[in-house]
Amino acid sequence: MGFRGFIVLVVLMGTGGSPTAAVSLKDESAHPNFVTREQKDPTVEEGRGDVMATGELNPSHFPARRAAKVVQHYLNTRYGSPYRLFGLEDVHSATAEDVADTGRRYHLQISAHEIISNRTQKCSADVFFPRGEPTQPPEVKASCEELLQNTTAQEEALYQRYKEGHSLLSAQYIPDSQGHIEPDVMPFWHLSIVASSFIMLHESTENTLYNMAQVAQITQLETERKELKFDSHMLLHDMVSQEILHWKLLFTWSPAEGIKVQQMQQIPKPNH
Amino acid sequence: MMRLLMFAALLVTVHCKELFKGHQVLQIIPKNDAQLAFLKDLEDVLEFELDFWKGVTAVSCPVHVRAPFQFLQLLKRILKRKDISYVPMIDDLQAVLDEEQKEIELFARSLKPKNTDSFNYSRYHKLSEIYSFQDMLVAENPNLVSKIVIGQSYEARPLSVLKFSTGGTNRRAIWIDTGIHAREWITQASGIWFAKKIVTDYGRDPILTDILNGMDILLEIVTNPDGYEYTHTTNRLWRKSRKPNPRSNCIGVDLNRNWDSGFGGKVFSLFNPCSETYHGPRAHSESEVKSIVDFVKTHGNIKAFISIHAYSQLLMYPYGHTRNPAKDQTELVQNLAQRAVKDLASLYGTRYRYGSIISTIYQASGGSIDWAYDQGIKYSYTFELRDTGRYGFLLPSSQIIPTSEETWLALEAIMDRTLKDPF
Numbered sequence: 001m002g003f004r005g006f007i008v009l010v011v012l013m014g015t016g017g018s019p020t021a022a023v024s025l026k027d028e029s030a031h032p033n034f035v036t037r038e039q040k041d042p043t044v045e046e047g048r049g050d051v052m053a054t055g056e057l058n059p060s061h062f063p064a065r066r067a068a069k070v071v072q073h074y075l076n077t078r079y080g081s082p083y084r085l086f087g088l089e090d091v092h093s094a095t096a097e098d099v100a101d102t103g104r105r106y107h108l109q110i111s112a113h114e115i116i117s118n119r120t121q122k123c124s125a126d127v128f129f130p131r132g133e134p135t136q137p138p139e140v141k142a143s144c145e146e147l148l149q150n151t152t153a154q155e156e157a158l159y160q161r162y163k164e165g166h167s168l169l170s171a172q173y174i175p176d177s178q179g180h181i182e183p184d185v186m187p188f189w190h191l192s193i194v195a196s197s198f199i200m201l202h203e204s205t206e207n208t209l210y211n212m213a214q215v216a217q218i219t220q221l222e223t224e225r226k227e228l229k230f231d232s233h234m235l236l237h238d239m240v241s242q243e244i245l246h247w248k249l250l251f252t253w254s255p256a257e258g259i260k261v262q263q264m265q266q267i268p269k270p271n272h
Numbered sequence: 273m274m275r276l277l278m279f280a281a282l283l284v285t286v287h288c289k290e291l292f293k294g295h296q297v298l299q300i301i302p303k304n305d306a307q308l309a310f311l312k313d314l315e316d317v318l319e320f321e322l323d324f325w326k327g328v329t330a331v332s333c334p335v336h337v338r339a340p341f342q343f344l345q346l347l348k349r350i351l352k353r354k355d356i357s358y359v360p361m362i363d364d365l366q367a368v369l370d371e372e373q374k375e376i377e378l379f380a381r382s383l384k385p386k387n388t389d390s391f392n393y394s395r396y397h398k399l400s401e402i403y404s405f406q407d408m409l410v411a412e413n414p415n416l417v418s419k420i421v422i423g424q425s426y427e428a429r430p431l432s433v434l435k436f437s438t439g440g441t442n443r444r445a446i447w448i449d450t451g452i453h454a455r456e457w458i459t460q461a462s463g464i465w466f467a468k469k470i471v472t473d474y475g476r477d478p479i480l481t482d483i484l485n486g487m488d489i490l491l492e493i494v495t496n497p498d499g500y501e502y503t504h505t506t507n508r509l510w511r512k513s514r515k516p517n518p519r520s521n522c523i524g525v526d527l528n529r530n531w532d533s534g535f536g537g538k539v540f541s542l543f544n545p546c547s548e549t550y551h552g553p554r555a556h557s558e559s560e561v562k563s564i565v566d567f568v569k570t571h572g573n574i575k576a577f578i579s580i581h582a583y584s585q586l587l588m589y590p591y592g593h594t595r596n597p598a599k600d601q602t603e604l605v606q607n608l609a610q611r612a613v614k615d616l617a618s619l620y621g622t623r624y625r626y627g628s629i630i631s632t633i634y635q636a637s638g639g640s641i642d643w644a645y646d647q648g649i650k651y652s653y654t655f656e657l658r659d660t661g662r663y664g665f666l667l668p669s670s671q672i673i674p675t676s677e678e679t680w681l682a683l684e685a686i687m688d689r690t691l692k693d694p695f
Binding site: 058060061062069087088090115173175176177178179180211212213214235237239240241242243244 | 395396457503504508509511526547548549584623625626627631632633634660661662663664665666667668669670671
């Protein structure tokens with residue numbers, strides 16, 4: 001099976017629309033380990049056959065969940081760093097509507113969990129999946145309640161350490177088979193997930209659900225520029241097809257500039 | 273310890289052949305410059321095959337040299353004639369190596385658990401270790417546990433089911449399988465933990481004791497042993513079986529698309545052998561699936577069928593291949609799945625969603641619990657264990673025990689209900 005496509009992007013900023021930053025100073029920090037809320041009755045039918053749901057969606061069914069996952073990827077491309085990483089905590093409500101013949105728009109109320117500071121916040125988001133060939137990436141708008149935790153000091157420290165260039169980072173299989181990650185490598189795992197979120201966001205459709213499976217390899221490259229530069233081989237998992245997708249990703253990072261993807265290319269999975 | 277490693281290295285290079293029989297290691301101390309010079313010259317004599325472990329440096333500094341058996345007497349005569357004193361440090365090097373080898377083997381054996389109490393439940397294990405665990409568990413609990421081999425995998429590995437029974441003849445039974453998808457390591461690890469939990473709790477925990485006094489539990493821990501082995505040797509993210517497909521380079525069948533329930537349905541079970549969800553040439557074409565089908569049909573008295581997967585934190589009931597609701601859906605939903613996920617969450621706050629497969633995750637044909645349900649096994653469920661994508665298949669081993677503990681509560685709820693429903 002030949003590889004699907006060859007995308008060379010010189011991307012200066014993350015994809016997606018510009019969110020409106022939260023103004024509220026309310027400190028929600030909901031403890032994620034609260035007792036299960038009653039789930040919406042799963043027997044509520046959404047529609048039959050292959051027709052995708054519109055109108056009010058059951059938030060625990062897959063159409064809302066797939067759209068919400070796209071919001072997670074968007075938040076990571078927009079705000080992610082070695083010390084800031086978002087997960088999807090919950091979907092509270094969702095609606096979907098067809099937009100003429102151009103595509104479908106979802107409106108979602110979700111909770112996002114910032115994993116490193118262990119804080120959860122509510123977000124409101126719109127996800128538009130364009131229709132037609134060739135497939136276009138989704139467009140996302142999101143606004144969340146809380147101001148982001150300050151991670152500048154940690155980012156600077158990490159940046160300085162690897163900018164000095166005494167030893168360039170080189171690592172593979174993160175996490176390892178036992179799910180273990182060396183503490184020194186943790187920030188680069190977070191960085192890899194954030195960088196991969198650019199791919200996952202770009203590739204998402206109503207028929208995919210992406211998560212990062214493993215960093216096969218990440219190597220820091222020498223560079224004259226201020227930013228740290230990385231060459232990497234990422235393994236992504238699509239829950240819907242159950243496939244493992246292999247992507248080469250070349251990206252830079254600095255505390256000031258954030259993550260910038262220079263090149264991303266899907267490569268064929270090894271023959272088996 | 274260093275010497276142990278050094279000798280181990282030596283052993284590896286000699287491939288266990290007896291190459292050092294009769295070799296001695298001598299300590300020589302040069303008393304003056306003349307002796308020092310002589311010994312330095314000796315270092316360059318290749319014909320004697322002398323091996324200097326500690327080289328010639330200065331007067332009064334010891335020199336250690338290994339001499340092969342055939343040159344030993346000659347060397348000693350030469351040293352004597354030069355009035356150079358020597359002391360044998362090792363009389364027979366091979367004997368020392370043999371002794372070290374024994375020590376190494378003993379040490380290695382000490383790392384293997386001797387019983388299921390010293391087994392490490394917080395680590396993912398190789399296939400051979402899981403097989404040993406099963407045998408140890410049976411040996412330790414002969415009145416409660418037996419092992420039934422229900423078939424063999426494509427690569428001829430045994431497909432083993434642990435039967436937990438307190439007696440009776442062909443009692444109503446609960447079926448649990450883990451590891452049908454090779455890369456979902458948390459499931460096989462949980463299966464191991466469940467097995468130990470059952471033998472530990474029988475006679476202690478009232479719920480489990482009641483269950484086992486009335487029913488049998490059948491647990492297949494490694495439902496896809498070929499795939500599991502492959503995730504250790506070659507590709508950690510392998511999912512399918514390891515059977516080659518004719519006219520294709522791609523190997524393997526998705527064992528959870530191979531069941532006879534809407535088999536080969538259009539949408540997401542692909543006809544392509546290279547696909548991760550390839551369903552195989554026919555329903556039940558795979559021995560790993562056929563052996564369970566035959567076993568369940570022959571048994572005839574299985575009342576609950578639970579297939580365990582990872583990841584997504586879901587508890588699902590049929591169907592996956594059709595939107596038609598299962599006829600017991602309300603009972604399955606309101607009385608049980610809801611209760612089970614609540615029990616699960618009570619331990620660590622882990623949140624699961626529940627629903628039919630087709631609504632909750634995706635349409636999938638040829639799945640195990642659709643088949644089981646249509647056989648009349650009312651309590652057919654599938655779990656997707658931790659997590660929701662952060663680690664995914666590579667769940668840290670530190671989460672094995674918490675995951676198993678919370679999942680067990682949900683399983684108990686299902687088993688308890690099955691016990692009390694005399695259908």
